[in-house]
Amino acid sequence: MVFNELDSDKNGKVTRSEFEAAALSLGFSLEQAQRFWERLDRRHRGFLEALDWGTKDAFQQYSSSTRYMQKYMGVPDLSSSPEQVRKYVRSQELMQVKSLAAAINMVRANAVARAMRSTGSSGNPIFETFRFMDLDSSGLLSKEEIRDAFFALGVFLSESVVDQIIQLFDKDGNGTVQYHEFETTMFPPVRGT
Numbered sequence: 001m002v003f004n005e006l007d008s009d010k011n012g013k014v015t016r017s018e019f020e021a022a023a024l025s026l027g028f029s030l031e032q033a034q035r036f037w038e039r040l041d042r043r044h045r046g047f048l049e050a051l052d053w054g055t056k057d058a059f060q061q062y063s064s065s066t067r068y069m070q071k072y073m074g075v076p077d078l079s080s081s082p083e084q085v086r087k088y089v090r091s092q093e094l095m096q097v098k099s100l101a102a103a104i105n106m107v108r109a110n111a112v113a114r115a116m117r118s119t120g121s122s123g124n125p126i127f128e129t130f131r132f133m134d135l136d137s138s139g140l141l142s143k144e145e146i147r148d149a150f151f152a153l154g155v156f157l158s159e160s161v162v163d164q165i166i167q168l169f170d171k172d173g174n175g176t177v178q179y180h181e182f183e184t185t186m187f188p189p190v191r192g193t
Contacts, residue, residue: 009144013047017135021151030154100164103155108186110153126187130179140176141169 006014006022016037023033040048097103111129122128133141133149141149146169147162157165169177169185177185 013049015047015135016041017145017148017152019048021148024151024154024156030152033152097155098158098161100161100168103150103157103161103165104186106155107150107153110155111186114153126183127179129186130182133182140178141182142176146177 006018008018008021019037019040020030020033023036024030028036097106111132112125114129114132130141132152133145135145135148143162143166146165147157150157150162150165166177169181171181171185172178
């Protein structure tokens with residue numbers, strides 16, 4: 001059941017970005033999510049399949065993570081009352097960024113910090129951020145890649161803000177975001193006065 005929830009595109013695989021987005025939405029830090037992923041993806045394929053999910057090692061990881069989330073993050077367990085679950089859901093909704101400007105500013109700051117820490121960085125935080133977001137290395141960003149990347153960078157978006165971001169970034173209206181569209185929108189050039 002958990003695997004199916006994480007497999008957002010229902011392709012039978014949980015990608016690193018799907019996993020990180022789910023972990024971040026539960027309150028894990030990006031570093032915690034990445035460490036957890038490294039323990040699960042023992043074959044370093046960049047995705048998990050349902051069979052990977054059922055291993056003894058994976059079960060131990062989930063069990064300890066579930067206990068951690070319940071104890072330190074307030075995630076309800078199966079014995080929680082409906083009111084406790086509603087309270088937790090409301091608190092998660094409050095963490096969601098509902099402003100386009102706030103979402104972009106938060107990701108801009110987090111992306112630059114991430115690009116500067118990245119090993120093998122090109123030295124260009126704009127390019128590094130685009131490359132991080134472009135999961136399929138197509139040179140184009142889909143709505144799903146943008147949403148997943150914002151989550152991975154610690155910015156939880158409402159669906160309406162995701163739609164606004166696509167509208168803002170996709171200058172030519174083709175349904176994807178090219179590098180030049182991303183660059184000029186995310187990091188607009190400074191104009192002289």
